[in-house]
Amino acid sequence: MISHNSILKRTLPMLMQCAEAHRKPRWLPVAKSKIFRIPKRPVISEEERIELLRINNNYKTQMRAIKRFYHEEMIKEKSTLESASSEMSQQLEAEEWERCVKINDTWNAQIAAEREERRKKELQEMEEFALARMEAKDKELRDRIAKASEEIREQKKLSSTFITPENLEEAIDKALANPVDYNFAIDLQGQQYLGRDTPIPTKEQKKAATNN
Amino acid sequence: MTTTVIKYVGRTTDFKGKTLWEIVGSLKNFGVGRIIVRSVFERYPEPSFMKIVKVETCPDEERRRVRVWVEKTFRGKKLEKLTEIYRTSYKPDYKLIPKHEEANLLKSIKDVHDFPDVILPRTIEMPPLMKKFIMKDHENKGMENLKEYVMPLSYNSSPNRVARIAEGDEKPTVQFTMGLGKPASPSLYEGVPLN
Structure with a gap:
């Protein structure tokens, strides 16, 4: 449940209003409530009408003259440009072309030199990287061989104690002579009593043992 | 045909009269030879009217329009060519001149303009x-400066043009300038220093 205080102390108001004017977007048709509205016809006095007409006519005449002037100028400029390009400036254009080709060649040479240098550097880096990798691989192999030979040596040392067909009888005799019993019992104190036949002391015996 | 009472609804208009088809369609021989008037052109002091020469009806999709060729007299000047009325024939702005008034209208044209x-x-x-x-x-650009800074004026061409464009060294009767010019109604500029 929302407390009365929390409503009073809220940061945002419960109802919000947009400050912008409420307007119909341009592309919507006339609102239903405005279909039969007839806008009032503006009333312009005769004096004002005449003056506005005169001013607007003046403006249109002036603007037409200016537009025509610039339009004609543009056409003139275009035609002069075209005529110039067709006759006299062909040589100029050829010279310009030559110049551009020269500049282009120098740029190409410069870029080629840079590229060569970069290629060399890249190749060297690649070689170094490959060498380092090969070395690492070699080292790893060597390590592995060393480890394996160590293992072999250990196993060889151990092999003297292996049971072979020659000393099989002896081993059996030895095992029979020394039987090993892995069974054990455990009491509440966690003491282990190894062997199946080990006698387990009674409570009294334990007490006596502790008293002494 | 009984005269219909017209009740205007909605926005007001400057037009006054009927569409051309309303006039022409109810006349004998589509009203060839009769004189019609556009009420908008009645604002000029000189008479402006049109004499119907030929009428062509339009298909059903264009039921408000009609194609009419007229001899046009505009501001007391008869145009040489026939004028076709088609695009504006739907405008409810045409009036038929009764036969007994035609003679008066034709007589009112003067040989010499009064303007x-x-x-x-x-x-x-x-x-x-x-x-x-x-x-x-x-x-x-290193070019020579012009002697006078003027540029050519261009006018919209219209068969109805009354004013004439100066030819050769003719002295124009009106001058256009790049300023406000002389106000048509000076009372609007009271207390405003012009120039």
Whole structure:
């Protein structure tokens, strides 16, 4: 449940209003409530009408003259440009072309030199990287061989104690002579009593043992 | 045909009369030879009217329109060519002149205009900023400065044109300038210093 205080102390108001004017977007048709509205016809006095007409006519005449002037100028400029390009400036254009080709060649040479240098550097880096990798691989192999030979040596040392067909009888005799019993019992104190036949002391015996 | 009472609804209009088809469609032989008037052109003191020469009806999709060729007299001047009325034939602005008034209307045309001949200038002075701009431009390009900063005027062509454009060295009767000009109704500019 929302407390009365929390409503009073809220940061945002419960109802919000947009400050912008409420307007119909341009592309919507006339609102239903405005279909039969007839806008009032503006009333312009005769004096004002005449003056506005005169001013607007003046403006249109002036603007037409200016537009025509610039339009004609543009056409003139275009035609002069075209005529110039067709006759006299062909040589100029050829010279310009030559110049551009020269500049282009120098740029190409410069870029080629840079590229060569970069290629060399890249190749060297690649070689170094490959060498380092090969070395690492070699080292790893060597390590592995060393480890394996160590293992072999250990196993060889151990092999003297292996049971072979020659000393099989002896081993059996030895095992029979020394039987090993892995069974054990455990009491509440966690003491282990190894062997199946080990006698387990009674409570009294334990007490006596502790008293002494 | 009984006259219909017209009740106007909605926005007001300057037009007054009927559409051309409403007039022509109810006349014998589509009203060839009769005289019609557009009420908008009645604002001029000189008579303006049109005599129907030929009528062509339109398909059903264009039921408000009709194609009519007329001999047009505009501001007391008869045009040489026939005028076709099609695009504006739907406008409810045409009036039929009764037969007994036709003679009067034709008589009212005078051989000489009662308005003074207007001769329009061919050139206009450039606006001040444009003048300076062009001066600078010419300086930059190393060209000679112009003697007078004028540019040609262009007018919309219309068969109804009353004013004449000056030919050769003719002196125009009106001058167009790049300023406010002489106000048509000075009472609006009271207390405003002009120039």
